[in-house]
Amino acid sequence: MYSKHLTAVSSPLRPCCHNGSEGNSAVLSEAVLDALPSPTVVLDPDGKVLLTNSAWEAAVATVDDDRIDGGAGVDYFTTARRACGKAVGGKIVDSIRALSRGERASVAMDYSLEHPAGTHWYHLQASRLDQAGQVVVTHTDVTDRVQAERASAWQARHDDLTELPNRAALHELIDAELQRPDRLPITVLLLDVDGFKDVNDSLGHEVGDEAIRQVAVRLAARTRSEDTVGRLGGDEFVVLCRDCDTAGAEVLAQRFQSIFDEPFHLGGRTARLTASIGVVTSRGGDPSGTRATDLLRDADLAMYAAKRAGRSRMRVFSPELRDAVQQKVLVAGGLREAIETGQLVLHYQPILHLPTGRVDGVEALVRWQHPERGLLPPGDFIAVAEEYELIDPLTRWVLGAATRQAAEWAGSGLPLLVAVNVSATTLAAGTLVDDVAGALAASGLPPDRLIIELTETTVAEDPERAAAQFAALRISGVEVAIDDFGSGFSSLGQLVNIPAGVLKIDRSLVGGAADRRSQSTAAIAAVVALAKACGMRALAEGVETVEQLTLTATLGCTFAQGYYIAHPMPADELRSWLRERTAIGNRDSDRRASLAVSPSATTH
Ligand code: C2E
Numbered sequence: 001m002y003s004k005h006l007t008a009v010s011s012p013l014r015p016c017c018h019n020g021s022e023g024n025s026a027v028l029s030e031a032v033l034d035a036l037p038s039p040t041v042v043l044d045p046d047g048k049v050l051l052t053n054s055a056w057e058a059a060v061a062t063v064d065d066d067r068i069d070g071g072a073g074v075d076y077f078t079t080a081r082r083a084c085g086k087a088v089g090g091k092i093v094d095s096i097r098a099l100s101r102g103e104r105a106s107v108a109m110d111y112s113l114e115h116p117a118g119t120h121w122y123h124l125q126a127s128r129l130d131q132a133g134q135v136v137v138t139h140t141d142v143t144d145r146v147q148a149e150r151a152s153a154w155q156a157r158h159d160d161l162t163e164l165p166n167r168a169a170l171h172e173l174i175d176a177e178l179q180r181p182d183r184l185p186i187t188v189l190l191l192d193v194d195g196f197k198d199v200n201d202s203l204g205h206e207v208g209d210e211a212i213r214q215v216a217v218r219l220a221a222r223t224r225s226e227d228t229v230g231r232l233g234g235d236e237f238v239v240l241c242r243d244c245d246t247a248g249a250e251v252l253a254q255r256f257q258s259i260f261d262e263p264f265h266l267g268g269r270t271a272r273l274t275a276s277i278g279v280v281t282s283r284g285g286d287p288s289g290t291r292a293t294d295l296l297r298d299a300d301l302a303m304y305a306a307k308r309a310g311r312s313r314m315r316v317f318s319p320e321l322r323d324a325v326q327q328k329v330l331v332a333g334g335l336r337e338a339i340e341t342g343q344l345v346l347h348y349q350p351i352l353h354l355p356t357g358r359v360d361g362v363e364a365l366v367r368w369q370h371p372e373r374g375l376l377p378p379g380d381f382i383a384v385a386e387e388y389e390l391i392d393p394l395t396r397w398v399l400g401a402a403t404r405q406a407a408e409w410a411g412s413g414l415p416l417l418v419a420v421n422v423s424a425t426t427l428a429a430g431t432l433v434d435d436v437a438g439a440l441a442a443s444g445l446p447p448d449r450l451i452i453e454l455t456e457t458t459v460a461e462d463p464e465r466a467a468a469q470f471a472a473l474r475i476s477g478v479e480v481a482i483d484d485f486g487s488g489f490s491s492l493g494q495l496v497n498i499p500a501g502v503l504k505i506d507r508s509l510v511g512g513a514a515d516r517r518s519q520s521t522a523a524i525a526a527v528v529a530l531a532k533a534c535g536m537r538a539l540a541e542g543v544e545t546v547e548q549l550t551l552t553a554t555l556g557c558t559f560a561q562g563y564y565i566a567h568p569m570p571a572d573e574l575r576s577w578l579r580e581r582t583a584i585g586n587r588d589s590d591r592r593a594s595l596a597v598s599p600s601a602t603t604h
């Protein structure tokens with residue numbers, strides 16, 4: 001479409017006025033045309049090139065393309081069809097013809113030309129010059145602008161790290177599939193790398209990024225050409241499988257899990273990774289109006305359910321998963337209100353000091369006095385509190401109520417130690433030491449009357465953080481206990497370095513201690529020995545029979561707690577229970593004898 005010569009043919013630009021300045025006007029028009037930076041031609045109504053400018057000539061000279069011949073006298077319309085193809089060329093011709101006939105005011109359109117050096121983009125702008133229908137057409141090279149726009153559009157739809165389609169693109173692609181009327185099944189697999197935080201924390205973020213890149217490459221290699229793999233963000237990937245039902249997706253999920261069979265080479269080390277996968281299936285043209293957001297949310301629920309079941313699992317979405325979440329959201333809403341409106345109550349379970357047979361402490365255990373469902377145990381709401389960021393206000397409430405109660409008992413001549421349970425999330429938040437100090441200051445309870453309990457699993461999750469906070473608590477005079485010991489798999493090495501004063505032996509071990517020869521008995525003996533070696537006193541949890549009480553005392557436990565001694569009870573009942581117990585104890589020397597420590601066992 002570029003002429004090879006700047007030429008005015010015999011029918012030059014018709015001057016706009018017919019007087020003596022006619023010649024001057026034509027010269028001026030040619031000069032104006034020539035000054036235009038874009039390749040420009042003037043056409044007669046039949047598309048014959050009347051005039052071209054020097055930019056056109058220069059462009060044609062550099063283009064060196066047989067299709068392009070726009071010299072004076074040449075048929076521009078034929079050239080346009082030849083260079084741009086039937087569809088685009090035809091559109092250019094029709095538009096310019098309509099313009100020439102005065103049926104439209106102007107023409108503006110973009111088109112591309114394939115050159116040996118690559119695709120070039122042009123912006124074509126045409127205006128009618130006069131009543132005779134002559135038309136001036138400019139062709140501006142907009143390749144740089146189009147390429148920049150395309151690059152930014154690509155970036156907006158792709159993830160920087162892996163170059164895979166990003167969250168926005170995945171949403172669009174899934175929505176497009178859902179809107180197809182063919183009702184073919186589509187499946188979304190959401191894959192999340194297990195324990196990826198550990199990779200980042202232990203090997204650094206750069207190595208973490210490298211791991212993500214390697215996972216992306218492996219996933220892309222296993223994805224069928226008709227499917228799409230993308231990255232949602234973080235360590236989450238999505239595979240959109242077209243024409244694939246749940247059974248097919250399960251096979252694909254296994255294939256994706258197998259990309260983790262081979263170890264990853266990261267930062268000079270070899271690391272094994274696994275992933276959990278959530279799967280959800282829908283159909284194109286679904287009359288219920290399912291959207292990408294719905295499918296991704298359901299896949300996410302299935303993925304979390306897979307994670308909860310253990311690493312490297314796959315779970316297919318089912319509506320019960322959504323119901324369970326809705327239920328949790330309801331519980332969380334109610335619990336928030338319960339904390340604010342005083343529906344929480346504490347029950348206290350007596351702790352027996354075995355060498356003396358005296359109850360010198362209690363464990364505070366939270367309950368929720370639910371307006372409709374009655375008294376709820378902590379198992380019904382603590383996990384929800386942890387998940388929905390309610391555990392900090394809950395722990396602060398328990399600390400406040402328990403220390404106030406213990407201070408009140410002490411004030412009325414009942415100096416009991418009180419133990420309070422604290423969740424892993426509170427330890428991670430790092431507010432524990434301040435919260436404890438706040439509760440002690442507000443209640444006036446001396447620090448050595450308070451024990452903070454943290455489970456073995458909590459401690460094992462981050463032993464360094466636990467050790468630092470335990471040390472700070474103990475410096476302030478507060479005792480620390482490791483709860484449920486024997487229920488997790490923490491290494492003994494970790495335990496040695498934890499500054500705790502009491503080791504609570506889990507009731508699963510105590511419950512199995514039927515006689516002196518049982519395995520549980522041997523385990524308890526070993527734990528008691530370990531506790532002593534670490535300077536801790538052992539407490540037997542869940543003592544339900546007189547045999548267990550005698551045995552744990554004989555094995556050297558300092559404290560015992562369990563239904564055999566007493567169930568957890570409200571504060572006012574505890575006072576009468578203690579009174580009654582003292583009265584019985586005074587009368588019943590046999591029972592006291594059964595609580596006495598055997599001479600061979602040393603306790604402190
Ligand atoms: P835990 O701290 O190990 O508390 C002991 C649990 O065992 C209590 O259950 C208690 O009622 C029960 N128990 C005591 N003796 C026996 C026995 O002889 N046999 C049996 N089978 N069970 C016995 P509860 O009150 O339902 O509490 C369960 C768990 O909830 C607690 O275990 C603790 O981990 C958590 N929890 C309780 N209160 C709080 C709290 O205020 N904050 C936090 N974060 N967790 C709490």
Ligand code: MG
Binds near residue numbers: 483
């Ligand atoms: Mg406890």
Ligand code: MG
Binds near residue numbers: 483484541
């Ligand atoms: Mg326990």
